[in-house]
Amino acid sequence: MPTFILGFAAGAYWLQTQAALPAHAGTTLAVACLVCLLAGYVLRHQHALLRLLSGCAGGVILGFFWAAWLAQLALAPQLALADEGRDITVTGTIASLPYHFEQGVRFNFAVEKAVGAQVSPLIALSWYKGFRDEVTNEVGDVQPGERWQLTVRLQRPHGNANPMGFDYEVWLLEQGVRATGYVRPQPRADTPNVRLDGFVVSFGNVVEACRAALRARIERSLVSKPYAGVIVALVVGDQRAIPQSDWQVFNRTGVSHLISISGLHITMIAGLVALAAGALWRRSFFTGWQLPLLLPAQKVAALAGAVAALLYVLLAGFGVPAQRTLYMLMVVAIALWTGRITSVFHVLCLALGVVVLLDPWAVLWPGFWLSFGAVATILYASVGRISAPVAPDASRWQRLRAELALGAHTQYVVTVGLVPLTMLLFSQVSLVSPIANALAIPVVSLVVAPLSLSASLLPAPLSDWLLLLAHFIVQLLVQLLEWLSIGPFAVWTAPAPPWWSFAWALFGTLWLLAPRGWPHRWLGMLSWLPLMTALPASPAPGQLWVTAFDVGQGMALLVETHGHRLLYDTGPAYGVDSDGASRVIVPYLRARGIAKLDGLIISHSDADHAGGAVSLLENIPVGWLASSLAGGHPAVVAQHKLGKPYLHCAAGQSWQWEGVRFEMLHPLAASHDDMSLKPNARSCTVKITAGKHAILLAGDIEAAQEAQLRARLGSDLAADVLLAPHHGSGTSSTPAFLNAVHPSLAIFQVGHRNRYKHPKAQIYARYGELGITRLRTDEAGALTLEFGETVTVTGYRASHPRYWYGR
Template sequence: MVHAYLNLYPQLDKSLEGVDIEVSGQIISIPSVQGRSSRFEFSIYNSSTSTNGETILLPKKVRLNWYGNVPALQLGEHWQLRIRLKRPWSYANPGSFDYEKWLFEHGIRATGYVRSKGNNQRVHATSILNPTYFLRATLNQKLERTKGKFSAVIKALVLGERGQMDSQRWQVLTQTGTNHLLAISGLHVGIVSGFIYFIVLFLWKRSEKLCLCVVAQRIAALAAIFAAVFYAMLAGFSIPTQRAMIMAAVVFLSVYSMQSLRAWNILSIALLCVLLLDPFSVLSPGFWLSFLAVSIILFSIKGKPSKSVGWYNLVRIQIVLGLGLLPLTLLFFQQASLISPLANLFAVPWVSFLVVPIALTGSLFLLISETVGSWILECANILLEIFWAVLDFLHALPFASLHHAIPIWTIIPAVFGILLLLSPKGWPGKTLSLVLLSPLVFAQVAGIPENDLRLTTLDVGQGLSVVLEIGDQVLVYDTGPKFSSRFNAGEAVVVPYLRHRGVDSIDTLIVSHGDKDHAGGLQGILTNINVEHLLGSHIKGYQHDQTRICKAGMSWQWKSVNFQFLHPPEITEDKKTLSSNNSSCVLLVQHPSGSVLLAGDIEKPIEKQLIDVQADLLDIDVLIAPHHGSNTSSTGAFIRATSPDYVVFTTGYRNPYGFPDEKVVSRYKEFGSDLVNTASHGMITFNFSDKNGLQLLPGYREVRQRFWHSKF
């Protein structure tokens, strides 16, 4: 509780959201540059600010973006900035990354941006008096000047900075089960510290006088601990690196003390130390996967090193790890790599014994001679070229990865099944392990009754994406926004949600129109999940075999649910002047227990046209508010014609447009509609059932509420 309080306090006061604040502080992370923007963590020195004569505490640590003409920023610099902040916020959908939890784990209590119209100025450059910041900043600058093909990968291995890795490479790493190699974790820290241990041990034993002064094993153990701490310092003492450093320190302290500790005792002490340092490490999947991996190895070799180290043992360990980590991997990520043992059999020694030592050596040589350092790093680039060629080949195999959502209850029998499977020969009941593991493979996430309709409006921020499920058939309407080349809602929200639901194929994907807050995630979806049919008003340029333009009158039926487009009319020469918003595909969905209107971004003229032409179809139960609640839409006449019981606004928290507009909200309230908003409720779900009628389920932000989540 004390640790949670220290991490949460002080929180950003709600009255300070969106208000200009003058702060002084220090950049405490390596800035991540993308295009004309830069993102970094900032430690605020002034602990409070005054508003209307009242003193209000400020968070100690914030995460900032700086857009436009950004000056060259470096870790460790002191700045005076004018900023605007907001409380931590993240998408609230099953399967999505919990950004608020990540911020909490890193002690960040607000996010925001630097105001360009401020007296922003550098106060002090990075000082050598802070060796960690100075060394990391210097290395980062020199690595930036080495323009190798895999410079982003080298920065990840040396400095722990993975922000410049593109999504395609991450996908290859994930689907081959080798993404752990790009984190500075126990494997790399252990190998580096072990390498230093044996070098110092060998050299120290060459001198009889030195051995008489200090036992060789002790001085080598101290050198190994120093190497682990130094590597962790290079990585900025990130959370995974701290765990690895503690593990290495416990191992070599036992060597220094000349005590023969069992491997399980060392693992237990390391686990205790990690939890004492950071009790909320348990919130991270990396914590469970790293300690479980070591435990599986120890259990499979019966807690003591094998006397015969050969290819058989290496292959066996990789297979055991792949199988042992499968339940948690499926639980955390709804996917697992089937070729992970084969890929890691090559990748682990290649990266850990070749790439990492050479990359570290080359980076440190940059501090002495950039010419020599660049030459050494070029060798690392060549090794990474080979590494990536092998991974690309394995990734292209049709059976490379498995996408499979599992019910959480399957974890318990799976754990016992794996323990039985890995148990020593002769243990009774080993065949029972297959029975215990079978739910992990065959159990499915609970679906919906055959003729029911499940309407889910995803929380994609300022944008729109709706998923409709009828039995085993799935329709997706719009794909959410695209924020950058590395991040779009299709890949970050829609696909993870579908995986969470056990969906591996979309029957129909509709893109209402071409605006990026509706179509931005399209490519992310097409790349990651099978789509049978693609419909929309602006879908040229996307590679797909089954593509059609939506037009009024087009209709189809799935079981007891009818679908019909009400707009746009068939495009003729005189109708090509429709704006992007007003060319939105308007979809009417009718179930025996209720109906839904998905109106895209249509504005007042099209609303009037629908009233004039389709008035008999507009009396509905659920309305996805046109244009996110903008005052350009939702006229009084349209509200009366549709007479919705429920209205869903799809907006981003504190979006710059002020959606939904207060006038629009008032008009719907006057009519008596119940209003819900993805910004405050998170994912919003309606069930249409012959048995129970129309039901609005609690918003996902309320369902998943944890103490680190901001309350709205």
């Protein structure tokens, strides 16, 4: 059975790497099930190795086609392309815990009826306070389970596609969301945005309403408290109110797994409830009824713990770590009730099988691998090992010391055992994690989480006092974690390892954690050397790599020579605490093992170019910053605080890195004193030449600046690749300018269905009429250009095809 389950998980993962789904997956699945049953019957008396291999192969086949069948079902509800971007009136219920942010609210909406269009059963909506440049839009007070009539504009799921980036499209697919959009201002009197029913009773609505009530209660008690979001995350699993700065501290100290309803918390709560239920049942609730004669206290405790775990997991939103713990506890409870003794390894495999059976996309997320990897590591390093038992007459201090030793050993095993997996998934490992977790695990799991849960259920004012106490403890803990995270060696970074390096490190880790007596266990740590000391890949001297990120409606390009790296623009600001740098650029740099940038050019102050500047400077060391920004801009202030050089872009500036020449062509130095110029007119324009090929990065210059460049530079403007000025707007890319540059390839960094309709149809057509190859990041994803003897271009969606990308 374990080999079949492991094969089943491998088959589900294999399916998630496919560019297209197999045809007739449901029929094939049914045939495969019959074949596997027949093969199992025929091979039941054969050699053990043959049964093992056949079970694994059957699991792979069934896992593959099971995942394919579920994927076909999930993809079937599809919004028609003709219905994208037009007003549709829908009726349905609020199907999730609403997230309130500065500009409005976001929620999932279960559609019951749509007028004039075929809409998928579940859609994700945003309701903004002010709708762009139109009249003010009043946001409704939406609550889980309420029935509303709304006028919306929808589009098919679409997310930014970048190497090592978060895949928003498959995340939506896993959630069952097949369209996203926003609520329109009240368009007509006969179709208002209005609440129809106060609450629609269903199991899911009741769960979400309970989560909303608990969250509201915590927020009322901890109004304006900085770590109220942490308490909310521990009680109802909603982490969206935790700011990015706090997540940075948690990630650098390796305790982010605690700032949610993790398996550790669920096990602890289930254990406490089971202990209390068992104790009360043994004493017959002090009634003298002799209840243990009717049902053993052990079974009652197992049932109570399983029910408590289920309720807590429902509050958590049913994440993978919570699912894994719940299923393991359920299996243990069933084993106790049925009297069947089962091994811990079988329990883990059954939990794995149930998770993948219900959610085959779970294998795509780091939490899945870390969750099962942590438990598997603990089992490998503990089950079957002989340890000195504690004497029955041992003192309380001796028992405490034994428990502390066991806890320290478990923490050591998890920390060491997950190093290869952590480097593979995140390209970094926290060196202070053992200390941070030794402090944070008992504080959060044994103090903060029980306090927060108890306070959420107790009446006021007792609940307020307990929540304030829990928040005070979290505040002290975070201050300590901040101190641990600021050291230069708090985190070790390296590029994401190749498969052979990961496999070698995994083998060495198993050797390191082998039982006592195993020869030279310490040698296992040497297997980490290729993993930890790898250097980022870079072009050969004289060559150039350029990565145009898919950041939506904005610009951000990484320019790499053999020994230097420059970032041109930092992408847009998506919200108060989210931008192109934090979502796309910084994760990419870390995955590549790039620990610093030699230079940063911010073309101008528009938010789609400078929106990620501050978060980039806070996360990645930057040698120097050049821009056309005013002295009071937050990015300039941040650079000065860091004590790093800052200068204005000015035509005539130039430098060379490993044979690659960089020339600043615009703006003129005097333009920085001309307050009549728009920011676009001062866009830093850079030409980069590697051998006989060049790329021109033109920012948001417009027709007037294009004419100035032609007049000053003439044929020196020529470049093989052009970053389309102003995203292909109607005010740029004049025929004369395009003829002067004479590119063979143009890159349009634009957002999917962006509000400006960039690139403009006539401008896009103009490039095509001139024979220029056109590539758009909203269609191709991130673009990687390699300048050598020739210029080669790779689009991320083409090089990393997945079945959910199809439009």
